[in-house]
Amino acid sequence: QHSSPAQAEFYQAVEEVLESLTPILEHNPKYRQQAIIERMVEPERQIMFRVPWVDDQGNIQVNKGYRVEFNSALGPYKGGIRFHPSVNASIIKFLGFEQIFKNALTGLPIGGAKGGANFDPKGKSDGEIMRFCQSFMNELYRHIGPTTDVPAGDIGVGAREIGYMFGQYKKLANSFDGVFTGKSLLWGGSLARKEATGYGCVYFAQYMLADRQQQLAGKRCLVSGSGNVAIYTIEKLQQLGATAVTCSDSSGTLYHASGINLDTLKQIKEAQPQRLTAYLKFHPDAEYISTADYPADGHAVWRFKAELAFPCATQNELTVADARALVENGCLAVSEGANMPSTQEAVEVFLKSGIAYGPGKAANAGGVATSQLEMAQNASMQRWSFEEVDAKLQVIMRNIYLRARDTAAEFGQPGNLVLGANIAGFKRVAEAMIEQGVV
Ligand code: NDP
Known part of the structure; x- marks a missing residue:
């Protein structure tokens, strides 16, 4: 189904996942009966919005903002925000789709999402970055929340950008809560994130x-x-x-x-x-x-x-x-x-x-897993030591590896961690979707 070249990256990600799901779909007719694939490839919600801001010369600039809330079967939407000139709907959708399986594979209660803007932070002044982040948040704040959707960083979004976005969220929502991960250690961030x-x-x-x-x-x-x-x-x-x-x-x-x-x-x-x-x-x-x-x-x-x-x-x-x-x-x-x-x-x-x-969805899941540990610390008003978080990270990475490895062997392709990661992640999400009904 390459009918839409504008979504090349999204189709690439979907194709890779669907190919490796063949063995589990063949063994479980209920996934087809429940239209799990049809439901999974369609985001629960996609937000596209205008991000207007004023540059240092006083010119008005306009960028495209995105948040794709892909799947919340396992928990609040979770996934990073990317600021890069190459960002478009296809890239955000591919990243959001991958995020569903990655997050499921961690074994933690988090759904999948991704967001971003076609904004290039390179060469921008601090003031420009701040005004851009504030404008981005002027729209996004109404869609996110500590139990709804919890964004994090990604390419072009680090501690500085998260600080500006969090500050604007707090002002608009009148609430200091764990709505972002990757926060500064001064105000709710986790060591080792x-x-x-x-x-x-x-x-x-x-x-x-x-x-x-x-x-x-x-x-x-x-x-x-x-x-x-x-x-x-x-x-x-x-x-x-x-x-x-x-x-x-x-x-x-x-x-x-x-x-x-x-x-x-x-x-x-x-x-x-x-x-x-x-x-x-x-x-x-x-x-x-x-x-x-x-x-x-x-x-x-x-x-x-x-x-x-x-x-x-x-x-x-x-x-x-x-x-x-x-x-x-x-x-x-x-x-x-x-x-x-x-x-x-x-x-x-x-x-x-x-x-x-x-594959990335298994090997790089330590970031989002530790983000979930940051959410847990925020919700319980605790602060864990670097060693404590790092020790939990190692256990989580080991479990991700074992899940992918053992699932690959179970489905007759030992060593194929692509297949193992996709099937293991898919199974958790699919079962949760079935239990929660057609919503
Ligand atoms: P950063 O913005 O910190 O770094 C990105 C790096 O990749 C920079 O060196 C950048 O070079 C380079 N890069 C970006 N785009 C291109 C391109 N089109 N061609 C060549 N080089 C490029 O981002 P992160 O390190 O956070 O993210 C890197 C990757 O890891 C991404 O795929 C991201 O989705 C993924 N990831 C990140 C997680 C996180 O916790 N941060 C979690 C899981 C995955 P330059 O500065 O010149 O643009």
């Missing part, structure tokens, strides 16, 4: 490797992206004795054979956001490959020799040629920090090659 997606994605790799009698320590790793997920993936890899030799942004890839220096990376990406080329000033022995010099069929970051790969930038950033290069270079495992970073053809290469492949 910032680190959770990256750390979780490394824990996931660790569990996949352990089942293959391998360990992380001493491994060379390729990481893409240089935002929240990439930085904390690199941090955890270092803590566990592995070496990340790459990172990237939308302009190019950095390769540092002796290992990416985390302090420098945090300095140029977190403290004073700059392009990755700034890294070379501190480490002239590193190498930079601009996107103009990428291979025509893929991305430079995946062409270096390494044993592990962690795509942590964005969707479709790893092509079939990239996947072949990884496998040929002896890659043992791929653990996805980003959402749908590998194209469908690339996923097929991984599955056929027999290397360990952890």
Whole structure:
């Protein structure tokens, strides 16, 4: 059903899920009788809205805002907000759809949603970011709430943006409540939330490797992206004795054979956001490959020799040629920090090659799982220590891995964590939908 090219990413995500559901649908006619698939692919509610704001020159700018509340069978809608010029209805729908299964797979009581705007935060002043966030919230506040819909960050939305959006929500709703996760530690945020997606994605790799009698320590790793997920993936890899030799942004890839220096990376990406080329000033022995010099069929970051790969930038950033290069270079495992970073053809290469492949909806679920821990702390007015949250994160990641692994084996495809994650997530949501009737 590719009749609507405008929704290419959404169809790609749906197709991947539906393909892997065939075995469970065949065994359970009730899912067809209950029109579960037809109901699941249609969001419960989609909000599209105008986001007008005034730039520093006094000009009125207008962006498109979105929130797709996809499925609330398991709990309040939950999913991040993305600010990036590429955002459109298809991208938000694909992310919201994936989020349903990811959240179900965590075993926690959260539904699936996603939101965003085609706004480019790059080069904007602090005042412009604040006015944009306030305008975005002027519409969104009426649709969200601590037991209705709890957004979080994503690409282009970090602590600063969440602060401005939360401030405006509080003013409009006249209520200080846990309506966002990823909040500042000063006013309700959870320790270890910032680190959770990256750390979780490394824990996931660790569990996949352990089942293959391998360990992380001493491994060379390729990481893409240089935002929240990439930085904390690199941090955890270092803590566990592995070496990340790459990172990237939308302009190019950095390769540092002796290992990416985390302090420098945090300095140029977190403290004073700059392009990755700034890294070379501190480490002239590193190498930079601009996107103009990428291979025509893929991305430079995946062409270096390494044993592990962690795509942590964005969707479709790893092509079939990239996947072949990884496998040929002896890659043992791929653990996805980003959402749908590998194209469908690339996923097929991984599955056929027999290397360990952890799809994003399983491997990057540590972020949303820790968001749910933030909600639990807010609702009970408690504050847990970093170690406590991190320990819970590790248990959750282990359980996600085991659920995906054991479900894949149960349905006759051992090792296929795509199938395992999709079926395990689907089953929880489908059963809850049936119990709640046709609503
Ligand atoms: P950030 O905005 O912090 O970082 C995104 C990184 O990816 C940046 O380095 C950015 O480079 C790069 N990037 C973004 N778009 C593109 C593009 N089109 N081409 C090349 N590089 C690009 O976002 P996050 O780290 O939070 O998110 C990264 C991925 O992880 C996304 O897929 C997100 O959905 C997913 N994810 C995030 C979670 C979280 O907790 N934050 C949870 C689960 C999944 P540049 O700065 O040049 O744009």
